[in-house]
Amino acid sequence: xxSALIPKGVKRCPIWQFALGLGIVGAVLLWGVYxxxxxxxxxxxxxxxxxxxxxxxxxxxxxxVIALGGGAFFTGLLRYVIGKDELKNIINYAVLIGFICYSSxxxxxxxxxxxxxxxxxIFWHANVHSMLTEVAFCLSCYFGVLTIEYLPLVLExxxxxxxxFVHNLTHTMHEHMAIFAATGAFxxxxxxxxxGGVAGVLFGRPFAYREHLFIWPWTFFLFTWSAAAFGPxxxxxxxxxxxxxxxxxxxxxNVVQLLAKISGWMMFTYIIAKIxxxxxxxFTTAPxxxxxxxxxxxxNGFYNYGWLVAEIIVGGLIPALMLITPKIRxxxxxxxxxxxxxxxxxxxxxxxxxxxxxxxxVMTFDEWALYVPSWQEVATTxxxxxxxxxxxxxxxxxxPIFPQExxxxxxxxxxxxxxxxxxxxxxxxxxxxx
Amino acid sequence: MFPFNFEWIWDMSHMVFxxxxxxxxxxxxxxxxxxIVKAAMDTAKGKGGTHHH
Numbered sequence: 486x487x488s489a490l491i492p493k494g495v496k497r498c499p500i501w502q503f504a505l506g507l508g509i510v511g512a513v514l515l516w517g518v519y520x521x522x523x524x525x526x527x528x529x530x531x532x533x534x535x536x537x538x539x540x541x542x543x544x545x546x547x548x549x550v551i552a553l554g555g556g557a558f559f560t561g562l563l564r565y566v567i568g569k570d571e572l573k574n575i576i577n578y579a580v581l582i583g584f585i586c587y588s589s590x591x592x593x594x595x596x597x598x599x600x601x602x603x604x605x606x607i608f609w610h611a612n613v614h615s616m617l618t619e620v621a622f623c624l625s626c627y628f629g630v631l632t633i634e635y636l637p638l639v640l641e642x643x644x645x646x647x648x649x650f651v652h653n654l655t656h657t658m659h660e661h662m663a664i665f666a667a668t669g670a671f672x673x674x675x676x677x678x679x680x681g682g683v684a685g686v687l688f689g690r691p692f693a694y695r696e697h698l699f700i701w702p703w704t705f706f707l708f709t710w711s712a713a714a715f716g717p718x719x720x721x722x723x724x725x726x727x728x729x730x731x732x733x734x735x736x737x738x739n740v741v742q743l744l745a746k747i748s749g750w751m752m753f754t755y756i757i758a759k760i761x762x763x764x765x766x767x768f769t770t771a772p773x774x775x776x777x778x779x780x781x782x783x784x785n786g787f788y789n790y791g792w793l794v795a796e797i798i799v800g801g802l803i804p805a806l807m808l809i810t811p812k813i814r815x816x817x818x819x820x821x822x823x824x825x826x827x828x829x830x831x832x833x834x835x836x837x838x839x840x841x842x843x844x845x846x847v848m849t850f851d852e853w854a855l856y857v858p859s860w861q862e863v864a865t866t867x868x869x870x871x872x873x874x875x876x877x878x879x880x881x882x883x884x885p886i887f888p889q890e891x892x893x894x895x896x897x898x899x900x901x902x903x904x905x906x907x908x909x910x911x912x913x914x915x916x917x918x919x
Numbered sequence: 920m921f922p923f924n925f926e927w928i929w930d931m932s933h934m935v936f937x938x939x940x941x942x943x944x945x946x947x948x949x950x951x952x953x954x955i956v957k958a959a960m961d962t963a964k965g966k967g968g969t970h971h972h
Contacts (some may be wrong), residue, residue: 608940611920612931622936626943633951650953653967654958668946 493892517868520861528625529599531861533834537854543597548835550586555716557583558673565666574740577886581722584631589869616679623676631671661914681708684838692845714751715831735887749808756801786851800830
């Protein structure tokens with residue numbers, strides 16, 4: 486049964502090994518589900534959120550996964566709208582990662598609202614003056630886009646593809662994917678931006694408040710830009726991790742190099758804009774509101790200048806320079822290091838824009854309000870990670886995610902004999918050798 | 920929210936927000952409907968039996 490579902494021309498691990506992996510990650514998933522049920526049945530008193538922290542760990546996780554999932558919309562834009570044809574060899578994985586990130590974001594929001602049965606209120610009783618309403622609309626619609634983009638991949642499963650209607654549907658969806666990809670890019674531009682805009686319009690929070698262009702604060706554009714820049718880095722990083730675990734190359738170097746180069750230049754231009762934005766905020770905006778940079782970084786042991794350096798230099802400028810330098814980018818170790826730094830950098834940016842905003846004192850009698858999440862918050866934040874790992878495991882095993890895998894890893898007669906003898910897989914030599 | 924809901928007001932905010940939502944949902948709905956109908960018609964014509972990508 487299992488072997489009949491595995492794509493032709495590729496080799497997969499034995500079923501017991503796969504089941505063992507699923508079991509281990511599944512245990513973590515169950516821990517998260519238990520914490521989620523506690524939050525739903527007992528209420529948000531299971532968290533350490535309070536009057537200072539209406540936005541806490543969950544919202545950071547939300548913003549972080551949405552930024553990291555930005556690889557899907559940007560790679561889709563490059564592939565289907567701009568016409569970078571080489572990226573067809575990584576777009577499937579970018580879509581899968583995006584699907585995981587956005588479904589995780591929606592799951593976290595379903596826990597965070599405390600009353601998931603009233604989740605539809607945001608559509609029916611919409612507050613049309615809130616950027617978060619726009620975020621909810623675009624997020625839900627874009628998740629629909631990602632589902633539409635992921636669906637043909639599921640339908641390409643070896644057995645499903647034998648059904649003529651399914652085969653035709655997959656074919657038609659592939660043909661018209663540019664429409665969905667363009668819609669996805671449009672939706673992403675707005676919800677990524679509005680997530681940044683939420684921070685930038687907080688005129689009562691001088692740490693977050695930014696100058697505007699028309700109705701949009703600079704953070705609107707910086708968030709969209711950073712998601713497009715850093716999202717592909719996460720796709721590359723997860724691809725690298727998958728390759729290490731699978732013990733084989735899955736995507737050709739020219740594809741990885743192209744995406745890394747584009748991502749690097751996006752990051753480089755973003756980080757210049759971010760530095761200019763930070764400088765203007767530090768020397769003009771904040772002083773006009775009665776604050777200095779020292780008030781935000783020099784009066785607290787936890788939130789010190791190290792955060793600024795870590796976010797902008799270590800997690801922004803350095804990986805950007807690494808990725809735009811061909812010699813460094815060509816080195817796989819350095820490329821992986823650059824993507825790790827970039828992922829940390831964008832997560833730090835989202836942390837700062839959610840949690841440091843809440844922590845920084847506003848009134849003269851205020852003090853820094855630090856926050857430690859409860860175990861339920863931590864478990865429900867790890868839950869989507871476990872879910873993501875499981876979905877990747879299942880998708881990698883049964884779906885043709887990497888079009889170049891068979892070509893890069895031709896199955897030898899010994900492989901075919903060994904695997905067929907154990908009854909674990911059914912590789913097809915003709916396809917692999919083609 | 921629809922114009923027949925009691926909360927609806929004919930102002931720019933409602934038209935932009937809700938109009939944008941319906942517009943996006945319409946594109947996705949019509950797009951996927953088109954794909955399903957075309958696949959059904961192709962199948963009825965006998966296409967897709969043995970062809971593989």
